[in-house]
Amino acid sequence: MKPQEISSKSVLNGNGQLNGHVNSNGHLHVEDDHIFNGKIDTPMVEGAFDMSDEEKMDRIADKVADILSILGLDLTDDSLRDTPHRVAKMYVKEVFSGLNPANKPNVQMFANSYGYKRMLVERDITLHSYCEHHLVPIIGKVHVSYISNGHVIGLSKINRIVRHFAKRPQVQERLTEQIARELKNVLQTEDVAVVVDAEHFCVITRGIEDGQSSTVTSHFSGAFSDQKTREEFYRQLDLK
Ligand SMILES: [Zn+2]
Secondary structure (H helix, E strand, O other): OOHHHHHHHOOEOOOOOEOOEEOOOOOEEOOOOOOOOOOOOOOOOOOOOOOOHHHHHHHHHHHHHHHHHHOOOOOOOOOOOOHHHHHHHHHHHHHOHHHOHHHOOOOOEEEOOOOOOOEEEEEEEEEEEEEOOOOOEEEEEEEEEEEOOOEEEOHHHHHHHHHHHHOOEEOHHHHHHHHHHHHHHHHOOOOEEEEEEEEEHHHHOOOOOOOOOOEEEEEEOHHHHOHHHHHHHHHHOOOO
8 A cells, every 4th residue: 555545545634634423532433333432542351461371372272162163163174273272372472462561662762863853754654453343454554753852763663663552453543542642652742643544354354345445543643733744744645
């Protein structure tokens, strides 16, 4: 997905805001069955990490085996034998590893010795996440911008932050907010913009089966609340 293609698919209006339903908290509400309750934190139970990863994988593998057996699959078949453990490992160690705060990237800040006080834009950051309503992939791009308040972080750290929050069952609006909140914490500035443009496999492969649409969500705060600043950001993304 090149940025140019976004403009033809996006739902951004002239103010750089999203069309759609914005609720009283200012959060976007996407149509279909994907309802975002406006809470930024991923809903977790207390003691979510009391159990070791190994125990979690064992228990999940049992449940996956149950599901496949109920569907009538023969788990003694060579091809299926290891699937329950493979899925369990994928959930705990890979695609949902971002649930565990212990896996959050440690981000070091540097003094901004170049005195670069203008907008920094990192665009087309690869996004691989999972829809928490169907547990199927969400894939797309994230574009991030900030204005340094005197500190900078390594560019790859922005990718790592995006990746960490993507590795959870997600709702795209919440993912957008979580990335923005973390960037603000790390960079110690409110001048942050995050745009997520993603395709949801639950829309592509089931339900409406629409392979053409993508969903755009955004967070603008601080200087990015100003329309001119947002326009400059969009210009940098080659968006109009
Ligand atoms: Zn879904």
